[in-house]
Amino acid sequence: MEKLFQRWYDLISIDSVSGHEVGAADYVAEVLRSMGLEPHYSYFPEDTDRQRPSVWTVLDSGKPGKTMLLIGHIDTVDVNLKNWKTNPFMPTEIDGKVYGRGSMDMKGGDAAILSTVEYFAQHKDEFSGKILVCFVADEEGLSKGTYQLVDEDVVHADYAIMAECRYNNVAVGFRGRFSFEITVKGKAGHASRYPEVGENALISAGRLAAAIEALPTLSHPKLHHGTWCVRYLAGGNSGALVVPDSCYMFVDRYVVPGEDEAMCIRQMQEAAEKLGLADKVDIHLKPRNSPYMKSFAVPEDHELVVKLQESFKEVTGEDLPIDYDPSVCDSNILAVSCGIPVVTFGPSGGNMHGDNEYGYPYQVKNCYEIYKQTIKKLLSA
Numbered sequence: 001m002e003k004l005f006q007r008w009y010d011l012i013s014i015d016s017v018s019g020h021e022v023g024a025a026d027y028v029a030e031v032l033r034s035m036g037l038e039p040h041y042s043y044f045p046e047d048t049d050r051q052r053p054s055v056w057t058v059l060d061s062g063k064p065g066k067t068m069l070l071i072g073h074i075d076t077v078d079v080n081l082k083n084w085k086t087n088p089f090m091p092t093e094i095d096g097k098v099y100g101r102g103s104m105d106m107k108g109g110d111a112a113i114l115s116t117v118e119y120f121a122q123h124k125d126e127f128s129g130k131i132l133v134c135f136v137a138d139e140e141g142l143s144k145g146t147y148q149l150v151d152e153d154v155v156h157a158d159y160a161i162m163a164e165c166r167y168n169n170v171a172v173g174f175r176g177r178f179s180f181e182i183t184v185k186g187k188a189g190h191a192s193r194y195p196e197v198g199e200n201a202l203i204s205a206g207r208l209a210a211a212i213e214a215l216p217t218l219s220h221p222k223l224h225h226g227t228w229c230v231r232y233l234a235g236g237n238s239g240a241l242v243v244p245d246s247c248y249m250f251v252d253r254y255v256v257p258g259e260d261e262a263m264c265i266r267q268m269q270e271a272a273e274k275l276g277l278a279d280k281v282d283i284h285l286k287p288r289n290s291p292y293m294k295s296f297a298v299p300e301d302h303e304l305v306v307k308l309q310e311s312f313k314e315v316t317g318e319d320l321p322i323d324y325d326p327s328v329c330d331s332n333i334l335a336v337s338c339g340i341p342v343v344t345f346g347p348s349g350g351n352m353h354g355d356n357e358y359g360y361p362y363q364v365k366n367c368y369e370i371y372k373q374t375i376k377k378l379l380s381a
């Protein structure tokens, strides 16, 4: 088996369900070492047991030039063993599909990155500048691996290819996402005296929830528009004859470029004022350890996009359409926090995050070729 596929198979065979990425991290580190590169380990502070490293390295051509970042995550989602027809940690090829956890998302992309960097390590005369390679943990969680590399000042590049599973098009823009918590206050009283006595916080929250979902959003020609989703409401007490005096609300907000958290809070505050609830609500961003992801879009005529499309055409004979994604991924961090133009493109498959996940060998192979060609064009020697 050629090394590219062997690495894909090896990575699938290593259980790196989010939470214990260390086996996959050690594996990529060892492969990088075998190419004469020095792997660096990065741990985020919550990982006190040191089971969740990310691994990164730099291949320097020795000539001045730009830097290309190749990035993939090494963690996978968990498995529900009883629903799998094959052993998810034993890659199994059936009818041109390779089954196994991570076969699609995204150990094929990781293998393609490894073989790309190996090629250029052996052909330093074929590029100038540097290739930064990052294999990150916790992408399926809160992206702590990528955020940690940003904190450690590792992530500097002129271009980035996020090798996530997306083969039939290249994503150049993603929406962002914020979560908000709202507490709506009412006034307690004996239920038998309601509504003369007491003020029902659940009713106020319900009215506010409906008003929030009707709030306008900005729009973007390709990412369409932002969205509001009231995802959770809680309050009251079914066991006591008391008018509910408090209601908790959780609001999800997908955003497009130009929308930020302050703007969203202002909008919700205004909605509360219109309902006469201004002094009865507390609205804030839900605290979390990692920053929230803002929206971005790389121009479609950016050279990174154009060269990737050209390379796709050369390798496959077909056109690679541009796409936009309504969700968020680690590409948001690279584009927004680091200001790096990023394209999201890599070998794909089926049943992502589900049972019997599979990937396509020809796509792993083609992506390796496409990454190589793209780098040759952008970091020409």
Ligand SMILES: [Zn+2]
Pocket: 073, 105, 106, 139, 164, 165
């Ligand atoms: Zn993924």
